Amino acid sequence: MKPIILVLAGLILAAGPACAQQGSAPAGNAQNGKTLYLQVGCYECHGQAGQGARMTGPRISRTEFPFEGFLYQLRHPANQMPPYEAAALSDQDAADLYAYVRQMPAPRDPNSIPLLKAEH
């Protein structure tokens, strides 16, 4: 059963905003989360704007992944993500990080960007 959970967790995190669910997250300090995002190296794989990168990690900006799953992925990552145990990142730190990535700026509509317009 555990492998199935791991795979699901990975898939859901990768899918990001497509899997909407939250509400059970503890209160987090988004400002501290922003500091942690750089300090513990989230940006290295997911980008400084949480946009994700093809070979390193999926988009996590404004994730709609539930906090429990987010925390599970940190502690027991599916696939290639390095594990973040409590010694490296406490549950409260995780909550702060979650608060930060949840409130990252909304992406722009590509059709509002001249270089990305569909007919461009």
Next chain:
Amino acid sequence: MTESEPAALHRRRFLKGVVIAGGATIAAPAPVQAQAPEKPNGNASPPTAAAKAHERETPQEADRLTTEKTGSDFMVDVCKTLNLDYMAACPGSTFRALQESFINYGQNKRPEWLTCMHEEVAVGMAHGYAKVAGKPMAAIVHGTVGTQHAAMGLYNAYCDRVPIMVFTGNAGPIDERRPGVEWFHSVQDGASTVRDFVKWDDYPMSLQHFAESTVRGYTLACAQPPGPVFITADAKLQESPLEEREQRGLTIPRLTIAAQTTGDPNAVREAAKMLVAAEAPVIIADRYARSQQGMDDLVKLAELLQAPVVDNRSRMNMPNTHYLCQSERSAGLIAQADCILSLEPVDLYGQLNVMRDQLERTVSSKAKKGVKIISISTRDLLVHSNYQDFQRYVGADINITGDAQTTLPSLIEAIRREIPSGGNTSIEMRGRKMREAFNGFADRARAEAALAWDASPISSARMYMELWEQLKQEDWALVSDSDFSSNWPHRLWPLEKHYRFIGGSGGYGVGYQPVAALGAALAHRDAGGRVAVSITGDGEFNMAPHTLWTAAHHGIPYLTVIQNNRAYHQEVMHVQRMANRHNRGLRNVPIGTTIDNPNIDYVKIAQGYGAVGIGPISDPNDLSEAFRKGIAAVKAGQPVLVDVVMQPR
């Protein structure tokens, strides 16, 4: 030549001798001419025993101080029969005679001597050149130390299966070696340093031997699978006077490029049956296409089967504007495939399996059980034992040893014969699904590119699209890999011609990018002045920034964009992975992996080497003007560097 014979006359006779031998290169190999026995001097008395002993004990001071022709001149004649346009080198005394012969006797034409500032550049630019020009160029490296410098470049070229002619020099016999430096630069077996990763090497013992080995080396370098060849030019052979009598006995063998290997017809027929019978076939193209013809044939094959193509981008294999180019959903396609055709795979095992990089490494299959695997490849024709570039073994259902590009036309014909005359409904339905899937790729890429559009440091997607806006009206070529920038050019730019892209390094030896770009840009210049663009990481650029000087010196225009994330970022992630795994905190991860404090001024570096430097660009809104200026300067014939401060990937 007699003492009284004018030098000019002698030169004519020497050239005549070479022309005779050279003429044989376009006809049949000429037999080695028998040397006439030396006539005894009738006026001389035989030396006495005392005289002989005296000569041995007190060597006479040599009074012949000059000569007008040497073995190195003949070596140049040999190289001129090959299709070599350039010889790249960082100078070294072990090939000093050859260098002088190339630039004077050979008039510095075909090959033209190119000055590099490191042997890795000389070899690496030949690597990039060959992938664009479709033929080898030459590099020559100093004995021992130069070979050591060249080693990583050779390894990349070997792993990438690219033909290069590499020469080196070596001091002669010990009784003619000057004490000191010449000993340090002498070696018993110079190729041993690189033998594990060259296709062939030789240390010719005579000029005739040099001629045969060099021509043989060229043919071997070009035969599929291609690879670098390493020839040692002994300094004694280079520098010794070449007497007329000896010249007349020398011949240069005819250069013939062998027809490439093709797969066994029976196996090809079985492969065709398997592919036509499959419900979900997938074609994976890796180090496959070496010309536009290869791309065109792959399109024909894919259309015939209406099968998706996953382009691994080791070469420019499949136009990404074609609806059957489905690299964007490779994982899903491979997971669903019931038959996979792999063309020149680099790592078929890794294509079909994934290994977790965790404390305990576990493997899981990406493909479903029972999937049929067909492989067409020349990889088994060039496997050495020591270096492990051959990857893990996969037992394919049909394993065809043969050049995939040469074999594809016969596979296409075999498939045509297998498809029922009335067509195949399931094939047509597959095509419709592929079109639907393809139509979503661009929208998804645009949406993802928008995510960090206004970010600073600048996102890789923004950089690529700003560059594209300035580049799209040119005849352009991308001479760098895109793995470290999320494959944006393959997702956002139309890559529809073979020369648009050259794949990656082969061996992941960092330092390949700036040097291969230099060589590729040279080939694009010679092809009519295409605008060559290289996106180079800052860590990688710092391995060979002086490529810009070589470019400025030799008039090789191209645009280098520094993807400046101020780190060896792959290693940042590796060290962090270890710190996470060991639960030791992440604070110290930047030690040894970041390139900041102070930040490097790449613009000054470029200007110092005689190139145009623009930047650093931190505001994405400044990219447009920077690239506009940069491309204008490239079109004016200059090498240009634009420093862009960017996101990690």
